[in-house]
Amino acid sequence: MNDKQLQDMAESISIRFFLKEFRHKAYFNPRLRTTGGRYLLSSHNIEVNKLYYEQKGLKEIEGIIKHELCHYHLHLEGKGYKHRDRDFKELLRKVEAPRFCSPLSNPGAKRKAIHYYKCETCGHLYSRKRRIDLKRYVCGKCKGCLKKVKNKVDLE
Template identity: 45%
Template sequence: MTPAALQQRVMLLSQQAFGRPFDHQATFNARLKTTGGRYFTHSHHLEFNPKMAALPEFDGIIKHELVHYHLHLQHQGYRHRDRDFKQLLAAVGGARYAPKLAATTASKPKRLWRYQCEQGHVIIRQRRIQVDKYRCGQCHGTLRLLGEVPNS
């Protein structure tokens, strides 16, 4: 979806669902990660997550942000906790929450480091430490890095 198509879609949904025009700017913001969209109270502009544009629930996300927009301009309760917001959102069929996106990047497995003191105590840590600066917590002996713990 292009930015111009987004603007037209928002204007169309505003007129159809609310019977009011949308006179401000609607844009995509690729920095949005988990949220579907944002409404700016100072400028009345709307931002949307471009990853959600292909989802079938995108019209519900647009309606959700338009509820914020129209209620704020009418000086009514535009926050999620306000009764006006909840009633209008239910009336127009907007989405209450943004849908979860599939994880795009797999998290790296944790690296674990194994240390041993003079007395033979084994310490496993997620972060490397300076062995000349730190000591064993049990016997206060000097530490020696044994290496990385193999992932299983």
């Protein structure tokens, strides 16, 4: 699917479900990461995350477009277009648009490393998301020196 097909889809969904024309642009934005799509208040355009089409398919894109068209039409009419507004919630129910996107599977996501430290004096074990400077920090229990431990098995 390309931007032209997405534009055509947005226009047809707008007429079919909202009985109103969509007169602005709908396009894929490759920089979107945490959301399925967004309605831009200043330009009235709709941006869609292409990963949702690649992973979830056409049905999910249709739901995202419906959701963003709810924002679009309510904003242009001067009604409550925000997620918390009653007008928005009612229109979502009326056109059967999803409130949220389904989560993407992200196999390439970077796993956070966990760093393990052990006190050389008392043997207290620490696990941290961030590395710590061993010259600067000491054990909180006995003020002993800390030693980096390679993995969790070495902690015991």
